Amino acid sequence: MTSAPVLPAGAAGSGNARERARQLDRDDELGLLRDEFNIPTKGQIASTSLPEGSSANNNDSDTTTKCIYLCGNSLGLQPRRTQTRLSQYLSTWATQAVQGHFKPLTNSPLPTWLDVDERAAEMIAPIVGAHVSEVAIMQTLTANLHLLMSAFYKPDANKRHKIILESKAFPSDHFAVETQLRHHGLDASKSMVLLKSERSRDNILTTEEICGVIDQHKEDAFLLLLPGIQYYTGQLFDIETITTYAKERGIFVIWDLAHAVGNVELRLHEWGVDAAAWCSYKYLNGGPGCIGGMFVHENNSAVTKLITDERPEEGYNHRLAGWWGNDKKSRFGMENRFHPVKGAAGFQLSNPSVLDITSLCASLEVFEQAGGMGKLREKSLRLTKFLEEQLEGMGEEEKGLFRVITPLDPKQRGAQLSLGLGSGLLEGVMKELERQGVIVDERRPDVIRVAPAPLYNGFEDVVGFVEAFGEALRVARRERDAF
Numbered sequence: 001m002t003s004a005p006v007l008p009a010g011a012a013g014s015g016n017a018r019e020r021a022r023q024l025d026r027d028d029e030l031g032l033l034r035d036e037f038n039i040p041t042k043g044q045i046a047s048t049s050l051p052e053g054s055s056a057n058n059n060d061s062d063t064t065t066k067c068i069y070l071c072g073n074s075l076g077l078q079p080r081r082t083q084t085r086l087s088q089y090l091s092t093w094a095t096q097a098v099q100g101h102f103k104p105l106t107n108s109p110l111p112t113w114l115d116v117d118e119r120a121a122e123m124i125a126p127i128v129g130a131h132v133s134e135v136a137i138m139q140t141l142t143a144n145l146h147l148l149m150s151a152f153y154k155p156d157a158n159k160r161h162k163i164i165l166e167s168k169a170f171p172s173d174h175f176a177v178e179t180q181l182r183h184h185g186l187d188a189s190k191s192m193v194l195l196k197s198e199r200s201r202d203n204i205l206t207t208e209e210i211c212g213v214i215d216q217h218k219e220d221a222f223l224l225l226l227p228g229i230q231y232y233t234g235q236l237f238d239i240e241t242i243t244t245y246a247k248e249r250g251i252f253v254i255w256d257l258a259h260a261v262g263n264v265e266l267r268l269h270e271w272g273v274d275a276a277a278w279c280s281y282k283y284l285n286g287g288p289g290c291i292g293g294m295f296v297h298e299n300n301s302a303v304t305k306l307i308t309d310e311r312p313e314e315g316y317n318h319r320l321a322g323w324w325g326n327d328k329k330s331r332f333g334m335e336n337r338f339h340p341v342k343g344a345a346g347f348q349l350s351n352p353s354v355l356d357i358t359s360l361c362a363s364l365e366v367f368e369q370a371g372g373m374g375k376l377r378e379k380s381l382r383l384t385k386f387l388e389e390q391l392e393g394m395g396e397e398e399k400g401l402f403r404v405i406t407p408l409d410p411k412q413r414g415a416q417l418s419l420g421l422g423s424g425l426l427e428g429v430m431k432e433l434e435r436q437g438v439i440v441d442e443r444r445p446d447v448i449r450v451a452p453a454p455l456y457n458g459f460e461d462v463v464g465f466v467e468a469f470g471e472a473l474r475v476a477r478r479e480r481d482a483f
Contacts, residue, residue: 017390017466021459024386030379030454036366037077037285037456039066042437067437068464072453073234073259073416074441076285076363085110085362089354113354114328120357121345123364127284127373128257128276129267130295133343137280137360138324138352140292141258142172144277145225147347148294149180151319152252152275153223160222160250161186164213167194168203170231173256177225193217195226202405202420203230207238211245218249228260228276232443234406234416234451236264240271247272258282261293263380263414263453265373268295275300283415283453284367286360291353296344303342322349366455379454380415386459387417387452390466401425401473405447416451418443421473428476429469436468 025031041064044051069077088110092100101113111119120137128135138144155161161184163177178188195213197203214224224246229236239260243253255276260266262283268276276295280286319340323331325348327339340346370376388408392399402425405418421429426446433440440450452462 017393018460018463021386021463024382024459028379028458030370030375031458033366033370034456034458036079036081036369038080039069039077039456041065042067045434045437045439065437067439068461068468069439070450070452070457070461070465071439071441072283072285072455072457073231073263073449073451075281075288076262076283076453077456078287079285079363079366081365082287082359082362085358086355089358110358113351116354116357116361117324117345117348117352120361120364123361123368124293127262127266127364127367128278128293128295129265129271130269131298131343133345134269134295134298134301136294136296136344136348137291137357138294138348140289141256141277141279142176144292144294145173145176145254145256146180147320147349148254148275148277148296149176149223151347152254152300153180153184154318155184155186155191155222157186160220161191162193162217162221163191163223163225164193164195164217164221164251165225166203166205166227166230167196168230168232169225170227170256170258173225173227193221202233204233204235204405204407205237207241210237210242214242214246214249214251218251221249221251224251224253226255228255228257228266229263229414229416231259232405232418232447232449234259234413234418234449236260236407236411236413239266239273243271243273247274259416260414262367262373263416265377269297273297280360280363283455284360285363285455286356290360291356294344294347296347298343301343301346303340303346319347320349324348324351370455376454380452381410383452383454383457383459383462384413384415384417385410387450387462387466390462391417391419391469394466394470398470398473401477414451415453416449418447418449421446421448422477424480425473425476428479429472432472432475433468436471438465438468440465 043064045067088108096103104112117137121132121135124137125132125135165173165177177192181188181191195205195210197205197209226237228239239255246253253274255273257276257278259282261278274297277292279292280290281288321338325340325346327341330339401422403420405420406413406416426442430442440448442448450465
């Protein structure tokens with residue numbers, strides 16, 4: 001992993017912090033990408049009605065102050081080209097109808113609908129560090145986790161049956177594991193192992209602690225399910241080391257990359273990850289609830305033999321199947337014999353939402369324009385370090401009202417810093433930040449998550465947030481202490 005670049009001398013502190021931030025923004029080779037996104041104005045986020053007209057972009061509002069949006073860890077901003085690509089998709093549907101599945105249009109940048117998932121796979125593969133054949137754009141995050149567990153979790157109640165996950169896992173992951181266990185007739189109290197740190201009140205888990213639990217259950221654990229980045233604390237796990245350690249002990253490894261994809265550099269194939277799933281509405285900017293993705297290492301998805309009537313499942317790993325996972329050469333033959341596409345695409349079920357994939361690919365075009373995750377990660381490290389230093393430079397009075405939960409080691413975090421607030425401050429802080437046009441998100445009982453995304457955030461956003469945060473802390477404390 002890349003270490004955090006050194007910022008210019010004096011980057012922390014007050015005084016001329018804003019001018020230093022402006023200079024950093026001027027020197028940022030990725031700064032022009034900010035113009036690729038619709039950044040709401042303060043007036044727009046305060047409004048309680050839709051803007052008039054058919055367009056919601058802010059091309060005509062450049063003179064109005066933009067909000068400070070540091071919430072890409074929850075929902076990424078809309079790329080400006082998204083409306084163009086969706087309009088092109090709708091025009092294709094309107095003028096070509098069913099022919100849109102197969103008929104290329106010479107003046108359209110969009111693939112045929114039959115090939116739209118392949119184009120998306122080609123674009124996402126470099127972002128997750130995979131071969132194109134190892135990824136599929138399909139379903140949603142939790143659905144994909146269920147599909148992966150249905151394919152690869154084959155417990156034996158007398159031998160390997162346990163699933164290891166963190167005690168503070170995102171609720172949907174926890175629900176998925178519990179119900180998978182029940183589906184197999186297992187008792188979660190006996191077959192679910194919860195990782196809990198004995199050293200950290202925020203459950204910041206060291207690699208040593210995780211590996212220690214793996215060793216404790218190396219004889220009876222079947223599956224390890226962890227997040228690449230923990231949603232609450234913002235901790236980035238050592239995916240490579242943990243994967244290798246678990247696999248050497250015969251444990252299948254699945255990663256939930258919801259907060260890692262598009263945020264940090266990933267090398268899923270190189271690291272030997274068995275399988276992974278992610279959503280696309282956070283750092284990938286696909287839009288609310290947009291289509292998810294799946295990685296299956298080539299070692300786990302091979303189709304080695306021709307499928308025959310006598311042995312219909314020979315040649316590929318067991319999975320839940322659907323017709324879009326069927327090889328294109330036989331898909332429209334309408335035969336009741338499954339010939340899976342080689343690779344992750346063979347795990348697909350229904351034909352994917354072209355609307356969703358078109359929206360996602362509009363954002364992936366911007367990732368290509370950025371020149372890859374390496375450059376984005378380098379800027380992200382600098383942004384998050386700058387945020388950390390500006391928080392450290394706040395007055396002692398304000399610093400006593402919050403603490404940074406996220407590890408300070410740049411190798412153990414992505415773009416997000418989670419800030420734990422003093423008791424009774426959360427509601428007041430969020431209300432005041434919103435009043436000032438600053439968007440972050442909250443996680444009760446007392447945490448706000450602040451995530452400068454390198455595609456569209458700059459260093460001056462960080463200074464603006466810290467100034468507003470200091471005022472919000474003072475206002476919230478006065479309101480709390482008045483009662």
